[in-house]
Amino acid sequence: MKILCAKYVITSATEEPKKDHALVVEGSQIKALGPVSDIKDKFPQAEIIDFGESIVFPGLVNAHTHAPMTIFRGLADDLPLMTWLENYIFPVEKHLRAYWVYWGTKLAIAEMLRSGVTLFADMYLFEKEVIRAVEETGVRATLGEGLFDFPSPSYGPLEKGLALTEELLKEFANHPRIKIMVCPHATYTCSPDTLKRAAAIADRYGALIHIHLSETREEVSLIKARYGQNPPAHLDSLGLLHERLLVAHAVQLTDEEIELLAQKKVKVAHCPESNLKLGSGIAPVPALLEAGVCVGIGTDGPASNNDLDLLGEMRTAALIQKGLTFDPTRLPAQKVFEMATSLGAKALGWDILGALKEGYQADLCVVSLDKENLVPCYEPFSLLVYSARAGDVTDVMVAGEFVMRRGEILTFDVREAKEQVKKISQEVRDILAQRN
Numbered sequence: 210m211k212i213l214c215a216k217y218v219i220t221s222a223t224e225e226p227k228k229d230h231a232l233v234v235e236g237s238q239i240k241a242l243g244p245v246s247d248i249k250d251k252f253p254q255a256e257i258i259d260f261g262e263s264i265v266f267p268g269l270v271n272a273h274t275h276a277p278m279t280i281f282r283g284l285a286d287d288l289p290l291m292t293w294l295e296n297y298i299f300p301v302e303k304h305l306r307a308y309w310v311y312w313g314t315k316l317a318i319a320e321m322l323r324s325g326v327t328l329f330a331d332m333y334l335f336e337k338e339v340i341r342a343v344e345e346t347g348v349r350a351t352l353g354e355g356l357f358d359f360p361s362p363s364y365g366p367l368e369k370g371l372a373l374t375e376e377l378l379k380e381f382a383n384h385p386r387i388k389i390m391v392c393p394h395a396t397y398t399c400s401p402d403t404l405k406r407a408a409a410i411a412d413r414y415g416a417l418i419h420i421h422l423s424e425t426r427e428e429v430s431l432i433k434a435r436y437g438q439n440p441p442a443h444l445d446s447l448g449l450l451h452e453r454l455l456v457a458h459a460v461q462l463t464d465e466e467i468e469l470l471a472q473k474k475v476k477v478a479h480c481p482e483s484n485l486k487l488g489s490g491i492a493p494v495p496a497l498l499e500a501g502v503c504v505g506i507g508t509d510g511p512a513s514n515n516d517l518d519l520l521g522e523m524r525t526a527a528l529i530q531k532g533l534t535f536d537p538t539r540l541p542a543q544k545v546f547e548m549a550t551s552l553g554a555k556a557l558g559w560d561i562l563g564a565l566k567e568g569y570q571a572d573l574c575v576v577s578l579d580k581e582n583l584v585p586c587y588e589p590f591s592l593l594v595y596s597a598r599a600g601d602v603t604d605v606m607v608a609g610e611f612v613m614r615r616g617e618i619l620t621f622d623v624r625e626a627k628e629q630v631k632k633i634s635q636e637v638r639d640i641l642a643q644r645n
């Protein structure tokens with residue numbers, strides 16, 4: 210049993226931060242919470258860890274990424290989504306190898322830990338390698354193999370991708386830190402038949418479905434031309450709009466579509482920096498939240514962002530809505546923090562995460578208030594959203610175990626991951642050179 214003490218403890222995005230408080234962690238769970246002196250009296254045998262002048266807060270949730278794409282970071286920038294995908298990403302992904310995915314994910318996890326991410330949603334290829342990295346590094350994830358109509362470099366024909374998804378759903382049904390979701394990539398890469406088959410598997414296992422939706426204007430016109438409906442109505446007609454659907458982006462939505470997503474209890478992963486970088490637009494986040502939609506925050510893959518810094522992503526999410534509407538009261542820090550914690554956890558299918566309360570999982574982070582950019586501290590939510598940045602996180606705990614302590618990642622060799630990804634980047638360069 211451990212007692213964690215700090216100057217400020219943020220228990221939840223909907224409560225005032227607690228001053229000079231302590232958390233009791235037993236096993237993977239939070240057992241108690243209270244003022245430091247009360248807790249020390251009540252649990253005299255427990256080991257005391259005093260973080261001092263720090264903020265302890267619930268681990269952040271990256272609600273949409275493609276973690277292994279660290280290997281393609283900066284490969285092709287300043288291009289429209291379809292050109293970027295079709296001329297650069299899809300051609301190199303044809304040569305994707307399992308070990309690229311494994312090392313790319315390990316590097317991604319290190320980067321995410323430094324900005325306080327303890328749970329992430331991942332959709333990519335060779336997802337078994339992502340799972341291996343998640344298991345070894347001690348973090349938490351909801352993930353699935355990306356499904357397309359065209360053959361995949363990892364599983365080959367679609368049939369095998371569906372079978373693999375089902376195999377993973379069975380194998381990880383009761384894993385403490387891993388949940389499997391069904392991941393048809395998008396409405397423009399998956400036929401109605403593929404979407405229906407993916408949905409049938411998700412229904413059978415009560416699993417989440419994760420898909421890219423209404424990301425760009427081009428996507429909306431393409432789907433409208435192909436099927437006579439916008440992407441949300443198209444998914445609705447196939448029976449996919451429901452509370453187990455997590456859509457990434459949701460940028461190009463009409464007011465009616467916002468209402469439809471709210472009515473069907475669809476979850477949204479908002480990816481502001483990727484949407485800005487690819488020139489896709491700005492998602493109507495305040496309207497979605499007002500309609501009652503559960504909206505989390507995602508970085509998207511590090512090839513379209515180009516980092517996995519969720520602290521920065523929170524700041525961007527807050528700032529762009531203010532600039533867009535000439536209204537500085539839009540999307541305040543505390544709301545953005547809720548999106549990055551409890552709403553994100555709910556969107557990813559975890560109900561005892563995203564807050565530090567008795568009975569919840571002990572997934573938490575510590576930011577030291579000793580950093581120049583974090584002095585003084587009038588308001589912890591504001592400090593975390595507007596002033597903190599990746600690298601300010603000193604300690605991370607997942608399921609009651611320290612994954613990072615005093616700035617050092619404990620569960621794996623980060624230097625090795627960096628070296629391996631550098632080597633892989635040379636292989637990627639060679640493949641692109643042969644193409645040209």
Ligand SMILES: [Zn+2]
Nearest residue numbers: 421457509510
């Ligand atoms: Zn994505």
